[in-house]
Amino acid sequence: MTSVAKKxxxxxxxxxxxxxxxxxxxxxxxxxxxxVCIVRARSVTESYAENxxxxxxxxxxxxxxxxxxxxxxxxFDHELIVGSSGTFRRSAGVSxxxxxxxIEEEIGSIDRRDQDPYAINGEDLRELVDDILPFWKGKSIxxxxxxxxxxxxxxxxxxxxxxxxxxxxxxxxGEITPDYQDIVFVKGFNGIIADARQRIADLDxxxxxxxxxxxxxxxxxxxxxxxxxxxxxxxxxxxxMAFQEPDGRRKKELLAIAHNCRQVPGNPPExxxxxxxxxxxxxxxxSLFENAVALNIGRFDQFMHPFYxxxxxxxxxxxxKAQELIxxxxxxxxxxxxxxxxxxxxxxxxxxxxxxxxxxxxxxxxTDGTNDLTYMCLQxxxxxxxxxxxxxxxxxxxxxxxxxMRVCELVREGTGFPAIHNDRIGTQMLxxxxxxxxxxxxxxxxxxxxxxxxxxxxxxxxxxxxxxxGVEFVLTNGRRRSDGRSLAxxxxxxxxxxxxxxxxxxxxxxxxxxxKHAVIATxxxxxxxxxxxxxxxxxxxxxxxxxxxxxxxxxxxxxxxxPVLTGIGIADTxxxxxxxxxxxxxxRLTDLKTLDEALDRNxxxxxxxxxxxxxxxxxxxxxxxxxxxxxxxxxxxxxEINRYTDRYGSPFNSAFMxxxxxxxxxxxxxxxxxxxxxxxxxxxxxxxxxxxxxxxPTAAMRSTAKINHGRHAGGTxxxxxxxxxxxxxxxxxxxxxxxxRGYFELDAFHVQFNVFDRKTLLAAQAHPDQYRHLLVRVAxxxxxxxxxxxxxxxxxxxxxxxxxx
Numbered sequence: 001m002t003s004v005a006k007k008x009x010x011x012x013x014x015x016x017x018x019x020x021x022x023x024x025x026x027x028x029x030x031x032x033x034x035x036v037c038i039v040r041a042r043s044v045t046e047s048y049a050e051n052x053x054x055x056x057x058x059x060x061x062x063x064x065x066x067x068x069x070x071x072x073x074x075x076f077d078h079e080l081i082v083g084s085s086g087t088f089r090r091s092a093g094v095s096x097x098x099x100x101x102x103i104e105e106e107i108g109s110i111d112r113r114d115q116d117p118y119a120i121n122g123e124d125l126r127e128l129v130d131d132i133l134p135f136w137k138g139k140s141i142x143x144x145x146x147x148x149x150x151x152x153x154x155x156x157x158x159x160x161x162x163x164x165x166x167x168x169x170x171x172x173x174g175e176i177t178p179d180y181q182d183i184v185f186v187k188g189f190n191g192i193i194a195d196a197r198q199r200i201a202d203l204d205x206x207x208x209x210x211x212x213x214x215x216x217x218x219x220x221x222x223x224x225x226x227x228x229x230x231x232x233x234x235x236x237x238x239x240x241m242a243f244q245e246p247d248g249r250r251k252k253e254l255l256a257i258a259h260n261c262r263q264v265p266g267n268p269p270e271x272x273x274x275x276x277x278x279x280x281x282x283x284x285x286x287s288l289f290e291n292a293v294a295l296n297i298g299r300f301d302q303f304m305h306p307f308y309x310x311x312x313x314x315x316x317x318x319x320x321k322a323q324e325l326i327x328x329x330x331x332x333x334x335x336x337x338x339x340x341x342x343x344x345x346x347x348x349x350x351x352x353x354x355x356x357x358x359x360x361x362x363x364x365x366x367t368d369g370t371n372d373l374t375y376m377c378l379q380x381x382x383x384x385x386x387x388x389x390x391x392x393x394x395x396x397x398x399x400x401x402x403x404x405m406r407v408c409e410l411v412r413e414g415t416g417f418p419a420i421h422n423d424r425i426g427t428q429m430l431x432x433x434x435x436x437x438x439x440x441x442x443x444x445x446x447x448x449x450x451x452x453x454x455x456x457x458x459x460x461x462x463x464x465x466x467x468x469x470g471v472e473f474v475l476t477n478g479r480r481r482s483d484g485r486s487l488a489x490x491x492x493x494x495x496x497x498x499x500x501x502x503x504x505x506x507x508x509x510x511x512x513x514x515x516k517h518a519v520i521a522t523x524x525x526x527x528x529x530x531x532x533x534x535x536x537x538x539x540x541x542x543x544x545x546x547x548x549x550x551x552x553x554x555x556x557x558x559x560x561x562x563p564v565l566t567g568i569g570i571a572d573t574x575x576x577x578x579x580x581x582x583x584x585x586x587x588r589l590t591d592l593k594t595l596d597e598a599l600d601r602n603x604x605x606x607x608x609x610x611x612x613x614x615x616x617x618x619x620x621x622x623x624x625x626x627x628x629x630x631x632x633x634x635x636x637x638x639x640e641i642n643r644y645t646d647r648y649g650s651p652f653n654s655a656f657m658x659x660x661x662x663x664x665x666x667x668x669x670x671x672x673x674x675x676x677x678x679x680x681x682x683x684x685x686x687x688x689x690x691x692x693x694x695x696x697p698t699a700a701m702r703s704t705a706k707i708n709h710g711r712h713a714g715g716t717x718x719x720x721x722x723x724x725x726x727x728x729x730x731x732x733x734x735x736x737x738x739x740x741r742g743y744f745e746l747d748a749f750h751v752q753f754n755v756f757d758r759k760t761l762l763a764a765q766a767h768p769d770q771y772r773h774l775l776v777r778v779a780x781x782x783x784x785x786x787x788x789x790x791x792x793x794x795x796x797x798x799x800x801x802x803x804x805x
Contacts, residue, residue, distance in 0.1 A: 021078050022327045022384060028076065028089065029386065030772060034337045034351055036110070036120040037086030040093035040288060041132050043070040048097070049135065057534035057551060060289075061219035061226075063097075064537060067288050068226035073233045075241060075257070081277055081328045082234050082257055083284040085336050092118050092339035095291035098533070099142035099170040100133045102341040115789040116345040118337070144528045145169035150520060156487045157463075157521045159343055161668025162480075163514055164661070165463035167293075167348070168525040170341055174292025174354075175461065176538045176552075177444055178282055179454040181303035183541045185275065188267040189224040192540050196220045199549065213549030216556075219536035220546070227285045227537070228266040235261035272307040272317055276325050279304075280332050282541070283355070287336050289537045293348065294447035294461070297333075297357040297389055298454055301373035308373055319372070326373075326380045333357075334386035347464065349660035349792050350783025354390055356452075358444040360403060361394025361423045366441065368396070370403050381417050382410050385773050387783050392445035395744060396423035401737075408736045412727040414755040415775040416782035419449060422709075422744040426451040429713040429749070433561045433653065449657045449685075449715035449750045455543040455558045459526075460714060462563030462652075463518040466665045467633070468572040468672055468682055470510035474503060475596045478510075481670030481678070489513040494592035500585045503592075507577065511633075512640055515565065519644045519652060522563050526647045529553055555648045562650035564714030565641050567634075568665045569682030570656055571619045571689045574629040575674035579616040583609075583673075599671040602678045614675035620688025622699035627706045630686070634707045655714025656707070658684030660778050660792055681795040684778075685717025690798040697722070697739065705746035712749075721754045754796070761785065761797045 047063040054062070075082050076089065085091045096103060107125060111117050137143070146154070146169075157163040178184055187195065196217040203210040235258045242254035256273070263269065264278035265285075279297070286295040311317040338353050348354075359377045363369040381391045393407050410417060429451045430440035439455055446452030450460040469488075473479070477493030478486050491506035530553040539545035543558040550556030583589045590598075590609055598606035617623045619630055638654040645651055666681040674689070683689040686704050693700040697720050709716045726732050736753075743751055754776055764771035768786035776785045776796055785793060 021080075021324065022331070024078050025076075025328065025331045026384065026386065029331060029334060032089040032335075034090045034092055034116070034118050035086075035088040036094060036118045036124060036339065037088055037091035038094050038124045038128050038132065039071055039086055040067055040291075041096050041128065043067045044095070044097050045132050045135050048139075055215045056532055057215050057219045057536055058222070060534050061222035061536050064285075064289050065222050065226035065229075068230040068285075071230070071288065073230075073237045075234070075237055075254070079328065080253065080257070080273070080325060081280050081332050082238070082261070083230075083280055083332070085284060085287050090335050090337050092337040093288065093291055094128065094132075094339055095172065096133055096136040097140060098172055098291060099341075100136040100140050101142055102170060102343075104129065104133050106342055113342055113345075115342070115349050115792070116340070116351055116787070118339065141528055141532055142169050144532060145525055148524050148528065153517045153520045153524075155485075156514070156517050160487065161664050162466045162469045162487060163463060163518045163521065164343075164347065164664075165518070165521045165525060166341070167344055168459065168462060168522070169528065170344060171338075172290035172292035172533065173459060173529060173535070174290060175294040175296075175446055175452075175459060176286070176457075176535075176542070177296040177298045177446065177452055177454045178286075178538075178541045179543055180279065180282075180298065180541075181454075182543065184265070184278070184282060185268055185303065188265060189228050189540075190266045191268070192546075193221050193224045195546055196224075196540075199546065210549075216534075216536060216539070216545075216549055216551055219534070219551075220540045223289070223537040223540060227281065230285070231261040231265060231281055235259075269307065272304070272311045272322055273325055275304055275307040276329055280329060283333070284336075285537060287353075290535070291339055293338050293352070293354040295353070295355055296444065296446050296452065297355060298444045299359070299361075299369075299442070300357050301359040301371055301377060302363070302369055305371050305373050319376075323376050323379065326376055327384050330380050330384040330386060330389065333388040336388075343664070346664040347661045349663075349789065350387065350778055350787050352390075352778075352783050353388060354447040355388050356392055356445045356447060357389035358392045358394060360399060361443075362396055362398075362441055364438045364442040368398055368400065370400050374403065375406060378406050378410050378418070381415065382413050385415060385775060387775060390445075390448075390782070391418040392421055392449075393418045394421050394423040394426065394443075395740060397741075399423075404737050404740065405733060408727070408733045408740075411736065411753045412724075412733065412755060414724065416752065416754055416778075417775070419445065419750060419752045420740060421445065421449070421451075422747075422749050425710050425744075425747060425749040428710045429715075432710065433650075433713045435559055439559070449717045450564065450655065451713065451715065453559065456561050457542065457552045457555075457557035457559070458561035459522070459563040462522045462525075462565060464566050464568055464661050464665065465514050465518050466569060466668060466682075467511070467567045467637075468569035468576065468665070468669050470507050470514060471573055471576045471672060472599075472669055473510045474506045475592065475599065480668075481600060482668070494596050497592055500581045503580055504577070508636060511637065515637075515640050515644075518565050519641075522565070522652075523647060526563070530647065560648045560650050561713070562646050562648075562652045564653045564655045566655045566657055566661070566714060567637055568658075568661050569669075570630060570633060570686055571683040571692075572672055572674060572676060573633060574619045574626060575616070575689060575692065576672045577629050578618075578626045579613050579673040579675070582616050583612060595673060599673065602671045603675075610675050613673060616674065618674070618689065618692040618694075620693030620700045620703045621695040622702040627703045630703070631706055631708070634686075634712070638708075638711045653713040655712050655716065656686040657715040657717045658687070658719070663792055663795055681791075684719055687717065687719045690795065698742075701739070701743045701748065701751070702746065705743060705748040709747060709749040716749045718748070718751045719754065720751060721756075723757055724755055727755060758797060761793065765790070765793055
C-alpha cells in the first residue's frame with residue numbers, strides 16, 4: 001500500500017528556509033499522537049502462515065521482507081530524509097510474534113492508560129483482536145518463556161517489581177550498534193548480498209554445520225533485498241510526487257530524494273545527504289525488524305565526517321545545509337514509537353526509543369576525535385529540542401576546552417542533554433570484558449549509559465534487580481510487606497538478627513537469591529530468543545557474523561559481552577542499612593522488632609522514629625561512614641553477578657544505571673528504614689535519594705565516585721539537578737566544566753544535569769499545553785515532561801536542586 005501525506009493548503013510554500021523547515025517538521029511532530037499501526041503485525045502473521053516449516057532464521061527474514069513490501073511509504077511535507085515505520089507519522093508497530101497476551105489484555109484501554117497511551121483505529125483493533133492475535137497463541141516468545149521459566153523464578157521475576165526482565169520476552173532484544181564505517185558504508189547491502197552468495201558457494205552441504213550457515217546466509221540475502229526494495233518504493237513515490245509538484249524547488253528536492261533512495265542502501269553512499277539517508281533507512285529497518293529499543297547510531301561524528309569533509313571540499317554542500325540535514329535526522333529519530341505493555345512503560349516512561357548517538361572522545365589511535373560534526377550535533381539537539389537521539393558525549397583530559405564549554409552551554413539550555421561520560425573509564429569497562437585496547441577506545445554509548453561497540457553482541461539491560469527489596473526481606477524473613485507473599489529466602493527475620501553483622505549477612509543472602517533468579521530468567525530468555533528470534537538483519541552489519549556464518553543469537557559476533565543485571569535503589573539500600581546500624585545497634589534508640597512494626601504500618605504511629613530515621617546520615621553527602629556501604633554492596637553485587645556465565649560462556653555484568661525503573665521498583669517495596677514511605681520511588685542509578693543530598697553537588701559527586709565505576713561494565717548513572725541561576729554567567733559555565741573534570745578525575749563514569757526550577761515544573765503540570773517542548777532528564781534519558789505520568793513528574797520534582805556549585 002502506498003500513501004501520500006496530506007496535501008498542502010492553498011498558497012502554502014513547499015520549500016522553506018532551514019529554520020522554518022525544521023520548525024514545520026517539529027510542529028507536525030507535535031500534532032501527531034502516537035498511534036498503533038498493525039501493518040507490521042499483519043505482514044509478519046501472513047509470512048509465518050506461509051512458511052510454517054521453514055527454519056526460524058528464514059521465517060524471521062521472510063517476515064522482514066514482507067514488512068518491507070507492505071509497509072506504507074509516506075513522504076511528508078518539507079522532509080529531506082524519508083521513511084516511516086507505519087501508516088502514521090508516529091507509528092507504534094505491533095509485534096504479536098514476541099508477545100500477544102499483554103496486547104489482548106490491554107489493547108481495549110491502551111488509549112487511556114496513564115503512561116505512554118496509544119491511539120488505535122476501531123477497524124485495526126477488530127482485525128488485531130479477531131484475526132492476528134489468535135494466530136500467535138502458543139507460538140510467541142512470551143509463551144515459550146513463561147512455559148520454561150521455573151515456578152520459583154516466576155514467583156519473584158514475573159511482574160513483581162523485584163526481579164524484572166520482561167523487556168526481553170515481551171519485547172525484542174534491541175541493543176545493537178550498526179558498523180557503518182567498516183561494513184554498511186563500505187559494502188552497501190548489494191555488497192553484503194554478494195558476500196553472502198560467495199560464502200554460500202564455498203559451503204559443503206554434506207557438513208551439518210554448513211547447512212546452518214547456508215540458512216544464515218540466505219536469510220541475510222532476504223533481509224538485504226528487503227531493505228533495498230523498501231527504498232526503491234520510496235524512490236518511486238518521490239518521483240511520482242515530483243511529477244505532480246508545482247513548486248520548482250520542492251520538485252528538485254523530491255528528485256534528489258528519489259536519487260538518494262535508489263543509490264542507498266543498496267550501494268555505498270557517495271555524499272553526505274546519501275549517507276544520512278542510508279543511516280536513517282538502516283535505523284528504520286532496525287525498528288521494523290524488531291520492536292525494540294537501544295537501536296543505537298554510534299559515533300556519528302566519526303563515521304559521517306569523511307562524507308562531510310569531502311562534500312565541503314568539493315563545494316557540494318554548505319555547513320548550513322549539512323546542519324539542516326542533521327536537524328532533519330533528529331526529527332525522524334524522534335518519530336519512531338516503541339509499542340510496549342503497561343508494565344514495560346512504567347520502566348521506560350516517555351515514549352523513548354533510547355537511540356543513542358555519541359560524539360567526541362578519542363579515536364581508536366588515542367588522538368582526539370572532535371570535529372565540525374561534533375559541534376553540529378550539539379547544535380541540533382539544542383535547537384530541535386526533541387527527545388531523540390539520546391545525545392552522549394565523551395570527555396577526556398585532552399579534549400578541547402571549546403568542546404567542553406559547548407557541552408556546558410547545552411546543559412544550560414535545560415534539555416537534560418547531553419549525557420556526559422568519562423572517555424577513559426568507558427574504555428576501561430570494555431577492555432575489562434575482553435575487547436582489544438583499540439576496539440575499546442572506539443566505544444559508543446548504548447541505550448542509557450552503557451559503553452558499547454559496533455563489534456559486539458550484548459544484552460545491555462537484561463534484568464532489573466530491586467536492591468531495596470533485599471532490606472525488606474531481611475526484616476520480614478523473605479515476605480513481601482504489601483501482600484504477605486513469601487518471595488525470597490528465609491534468613492530468620494528480626495528474632496535472629498542479634499548484631500549488625502548478622503543483618504549484613506542476611507542482606508547479602510537476599511541479594512544472592514535475587515541475583516540467582518535474575519540469572520535464571522535471563523538464561524531462559526536467551527535460550528528462547530536464540531531458538532525463535534534469530535537476527536539476520538542485524539547480523540549482516542555486525543563484525544564477525546558473516547565471517548563465522550553464525551547469527552548474533554548463536555554467538556557470531558566478534559565479541560560477545562555477558563548480559564547486564566541492573567541494580568535499582570542502591571542509595572535507598574545504603575541509607576536503610578546505615579539507619580539500622582545507627583538507630584538499632586549504635587545508639588540503641590529502638591530495636592529491630594519495633595522498627596519492623598513501624599515499617600509494616602508505613603510509619604503511622606511511629607512519627608518520632610521516622611524523624612530519627614530521616615535525620616540519619618545519607619548517601620550523597622560525602623560521609624565516609626555511609627558511603628562505605630555503597631562501596632561494599634556494589635563490590636559484592638559485581639562479584640556475585642560476575643561468577644555466573646551466560647549461554648555463550650561470557651560472565652554476567654553489573655550496572656547501576658537508570659531508566660524510569662526506580663518508580664515501579666518503589667511501588668513494589670514497603671516503607672524502608674531510611675524513612676521512606678511505602679510505594680515511594682527509589683533512586684535512579686547511583687544517584688542520591690531525592691532530597692537527601694543536602695550538602696552540595698560536589699559532595700554528591702564525591703560520594704558517587706567512591707563506587708568502583710570501572711568494574712560495572714553495564715554503566716553507572718548520576719543525576720544532578722541545578723537551579724538555572726547557577727549557569728547564567730560565564731563564570732557559572734566555567735565552574736560546571738571544572739566540576740565535570742574534577743568528577744572524572746575521581747574515576748567516575750557518567751553525569752547528567754537537569755537545569756530548571758521547581759516553579760517551572762509545577763507550572764508545566766498545571767498547564768501542559770504551554771510546556772509541550774519542556775525536556776527533562778528522567779534517568780539515563782530525556783523525555784518531554786508533559787508525556788510523563790504524574791508520578792514520574794512528581795519524582796523528578798522531588799530531586800534536590802542545587803542553587804550553588
